[in-house]
Amino acid sequence: MFSQLSFKPKKKTEDRLKESFGEFKNDSFDFDLIEKYFRKNNNSEAHQVISDKTCNDLDFNDLFTFLDRTNSRVGQQYLYNKLRTINADEHQTRLDEEIIEKLSNDIELRVSIQKKIETLKHRDAYYITTLFQDAHLEPPKWLFIIKILSILSLTSLVLSFFYPIFFIVLLGLFCINFVIHFWNKNNVVQYVSSIPQLLKLNSVASHLFATPFLKSLNPKLPKSITLLNQVKNRMSFFKLEAKFQGEFQIIVWFLFEVFKTLFLLEPLLLFGVLKKLNTKRDDIEDVFKFVGHIDMLISIASIRHGAKTFCIPVINNDDNKIIAHDVCHPLIFDCKTNSIEISNKSILLTGSNMSGKTSFIRAIGLNVITGLTINTCFASSMTFPLFRVFSAIRISDDLINDKSYYFEEVLTIKDMLLESKKEDRNLFLLDELFKGTNTVERISGGKAVLSSLVKNNNTVLVSTHDIELTDMLSSEYELYHFSEILSDKTVGFDYKLKEGKLKNRNAIRILEINDYPKEVISEAIAISKEQDDFYSSSKI
DSSP states (O other): OHHHHHHHHHHHHHHHHHHHTTSOOOOOOOHHHHTHHHHHSOOTTSSEEOOHHHHHHTTHHHHHHHHOOOSSHHHHHHHHHHHHEEOOOHHHHHHHHHHHHHHHHOHHHHHHHHHHHGGGOSGGGGGGGHHHHSOOOOOOTTHHHHHHHHHHHHHHHHHHTTOTHHHHHHHHHHHHHHHHHHHTHHHHHHHHTHHHHHHHHHHHHHHHHTSGGGGGGOTTHHHHHHHHHTTHHHHHHHHHHHHHHHTSOHHHHHHHHHHHHHHTHHHHHHHHHHHHHHTTHHHHHHHHHHHHHHHHHHHHHHHHHHOSSOBOOEEOTTSOOEEEEEEOOTTSTTOOOEEEEEOSSEEEEEOOTTSSHHHHHHHHHHHHHHHHHHSOBSSSEEEEOOOEEEEEOOOOOBTTTTBOHHHHHHHHHHHHHHHHTSSSOEEEEEESTTTTSOHHHHHHHHHHHHHHHTTTTOEEEEEESOTHHHHHTTTTEEEEEOOEEEOSSOEEEOOOOEESOOOOOOHHHHHHHTTOOHHHHHHHHHHHHHHHHHHHHHHO
C-alpha cells in the first residue's frame, strides 16, 4: 500500500512533463531576474547583441514568453541570453541539432532529464549567477578577532566543566559573539538563496554528464564539478540554514542559532566559502552553462513539437538573398502566411493602417533572429545570410531627457546609418520614417536615408504611407503592398502580401463608410484631387 502511494506522485510528474511538451508554459515571468545573466554576461565576442531598442520594436519579451519552455530558472536565463546574442558557430549548431533529435525521439530519457533539471525551478536559482558575475563580500579587517573569539568560546566551554568560573567567562563571550553574529546576518542573507542552489546545480550537472551524448557539450566539465565539490561540505551549512527557515520547528532553529552564535560559525564559514568560490568563478559558470544549455535544447525541441509550422533555416553567406516561404509572425494566433524573395533590391511596403505592413516586417525580423539564435524559423522554409538586425519601428518621446519624438527618431536613424557603413551584412527594419515632421521634409529626408541604408550589402524592409517614395526609390527597392477589402459598410483585410505599389487609396472612402458628414467627405475628395493634379504636373 505504501509503495503504491509513493509511486503516484512520481508517475504524475512524468505524465505532466510528457503532456506539457510542446505546450506554452503556464508561469509568471519576472524579466528583471530573467535578464540578470544576460545583463552582466560578457558577450563581446558575439556577432551581435540585439539592442533594447530592437527588442522593444519586435515585442521581444512577448516572443520570449512564447518560446520559453525551459524547466529551470537556470535554463530560462540561459535561453534569454541565447535569444539576445547572434553568434556564428556552425559546429555548435550541428552538435545541438544532434542532441535535439535524440531528446525529441527518446521520450523516457528526455523526461528523466527534465525531472532532474526541475529541481532548479525555485526562484532562488535566479541568484546563482551572482556567485560568478558579482563581486563577493570582502571579509572585515578584524576577521582575526572573530577567529580568536571562536577559539576562546570553545576553550571556555571545555574548561567550564572543570572550573565553573569559566562558565561566567563563556556567558560574557556569548554576549560579545551575539552582537557579531547578528551583525553578520545581513551578509548571510545575501547568500542563503544562491549557495544552496549552487549545490543543486552541481549535483544536476554531475547527473546529466553521466548521459553519454551530453558529454560532448563540455568534455572538461568533470574538473569543474570536482572543484566545486571540494567546497561542498562548507556550502552545505547554508543549505541547512535555508531548510531551518521553512521546515524545522522554532525550538530546533533556536538551539541551532545559539550554537552558531557561541562559536561564530556563520561569519567564519561565510567568508571562508566566499574566498573559495571567488577562485572558482569560471567553474561555476561552466556548470551553469552546461545545465542551462541542455535545458535550452529541450525547450527548442518543445517549441518545434508544438509549432504549427517550423523549419531549420539555411544560412547562406554567398549573397544577401532572403527567401521565405509561408512565413508567419509567431505571436499572432492563426497568422496568415506570406512568401517573399528579397535578392537584388530591398523592400518598400505600402498600404493602409492595420493592413499588415508592420506585422510582416516584424515577422521577417523575428524569424531571422530565432533562425540565427535557436536555429528555428516559423515558416515552411527560410534562407538568409548571417545578419545583424536593427530596427526603427516603435519610437516615443523621451520626456525625462527632454527629447521629442522627432529627435528620438533622428538619433535612432543616425545610429543605423553609422552601422550601415560597417562590413557586416545588416538587416534594417523601419516603419514610417520621420513621422514627426512635415510632409516635404519627411519625404526628402526619408528618400535620402533609405538610399544610403541599402548600400554596403545591407537589406532594408520599410513601410510608408508616402506614395511619392515609391517612384523615387523604384531603382533600389522592390515595391509590395497590403490592401483592405471594402464593402458598402465594412472594411476588411486579407493580410496577404501583393507585388507592386498600392494603387487604390481608400482612406477617404473609409471615412465615408464610418458616416463622416457629407461636407467633410466632399471637401476631402476635392483637396485630394487638387494634390494629385499638382503632383502629376510637377513630375512632368
